[in-house]
Every structure is written in C-alpha cells, then in structure tokens.
Amino acid sequence: MRLLPHPATEDIELTEVLRALSEPVRLEIAVRLDAAGEMTCTVAGDDLGVHKSTASHHYRTLRESGVVLTKQEGRLKYMSLRRDDLEARFPGLLDTVLSAARRVPVPAHAGR
Amino acid sequence: MRLLPHPATEDIELTEVLRALSEPVRLEIAVRLDAAGEMTCTVAGDDLGVHKSTASHHYRTLRESGVVLTKQEGRLKYMSLRRDDLEARFPGLLDTVLSAARRVPVPAHAGR
DNA sequence: CTCATAGTTGGATCGTTGTCAAACAATCGG
C-alpha cells in the first residue's frame, strides 16, 4: 500500500481548496466521496461525462489542493476526503460546502 | 441611488461563489467587506497591489457571482456582502469561508 | 509470460482569466 504525495495539513491553502471545489466535476466527485466514503477512481469518476484522462487530472487537482487523500492498493487507487485535516485547518468549511452542494445538486453530466 | 444588475438569490450558483472566492484578491476584498461593512470600491480596493481596472473586473466578478451587492450613490459605488441572500441559499457558507480566510490571512500584496 | 484493467502522462486545442494601459463615462464641486 503506497501513499501518493499530498500537502501537509498546515500547507493546505484556502484558495486552492475553494478553487478545487469550484469546478462542477470536482465538486461532484467530492459529493460522491462524502456520500460513499473511500472509493476507487473508476467508481468516483463513473458517469461524469468526461474522458478518463480528464477525470485523472481532476483527481490530481483534488489531491494537490488537499481535498482528497489517495492511496494505491494493488492496481487500484482509493480516494477519500481529508475530513479531519480540513476540519483542523478550516473548521466547518468542507461540511458547509458539501451541504450546499447537496442542496443544489451538481448534475453528473454538466455538459461543459 | 441606483442598483446594478445582480443575480436573484435563487440563481446564485455554488460553483460561481466558490470560484469568486478562490481568487486571493477577491477573497481579500470579501474579508474587508466582512470587517468594515459597506464600503466604496476605492476603499475596498486600496493597497491590493493591482491596477484599478483589474480591481474593477474583480468587483464585477464578485457582483455577478452573487457575493456582493453594489449600489451607486452619486459618483461612488458602495459594495456590501450579500449576507442574508447567501445565508438563505447556502447556509453557513460565507461565514466559514470568511473565518477560514481570517485564520490564514490573505496578504494584500499577493504578488500575482 | 501474456493479457486485461486502472490510471497517468504528454500533446494539442480552445476557451477563460488575471493583468496592465489607455481611453472613456459619469458625477460632483467650484
């Protein structure tokens, strides 16, 4: 089991987190991770309406911004929200954003 | 006293709000409006380290995303946070973002 | 080893965005 490179909790930048979550596809991924917990990239990115390489770029953005943690197990990569880290750094932020996203669902096929 | 065009409360989009606040200059403007209440563009944009036309574009982005309300009085334009509208649409969102921004101050001269 | 699966990387494209400079517009004071 390997862990991919992630920013330390204290290095997570607010503007980076907001930017990451301001993209409909990425916000939808975060919503799915919130609902279902840890999941593989394939599952998280299913029916998003974008090419798998595009989705991969979004996984990277989410990881590098500090929103998700990615670990590799075998040939699968599991993503999960960095709840505790985000809560420690920006209390309440993740929850309010996800609550807001649930109120106004982001369509899976946002047709960008 | 004139009001500039703004999106209706129910038309405010989460991703647009997050995108607006993900830009350091705009986030700083929001923080200032939070601290000092209604203020003119000149005051809000003082010492931001960007040209006044750049600041003007940011005012527009903040307005069009639904984050601020702008009204013209004489030759001045006053901006204020749309607290109630944002609270109604995305409860807690503005406060948590501003709290987070206060924890990790956005430098006025972010040197972009 | 071979093959399929899972996901990344690189290139290309195309639209968006942040920036400055300069011109413009609108308003108020004298």
Add this chain to the structure above:
DNA sequence: CCGATTGTTTGACAACGATCCAACTATGAG
C-alpha cells in the same frame, strides 16, 4: 462649463485550465 474624482470598458497579452486522444505505466489474473 471645467476640472477632479471614481470607476468602467476595451484591447492586448500571457498564463492557466478543461478537454480529448493516444500512448504509456503498473499491477494482478490466468
């Protein structure tokens, strides 16, 4: 009316970002 103040608009430019496609890597299954 004139000039100063306040802010917007337009144009140019560079950087960024989202996207797809194709090629690639890495791993586990058979």
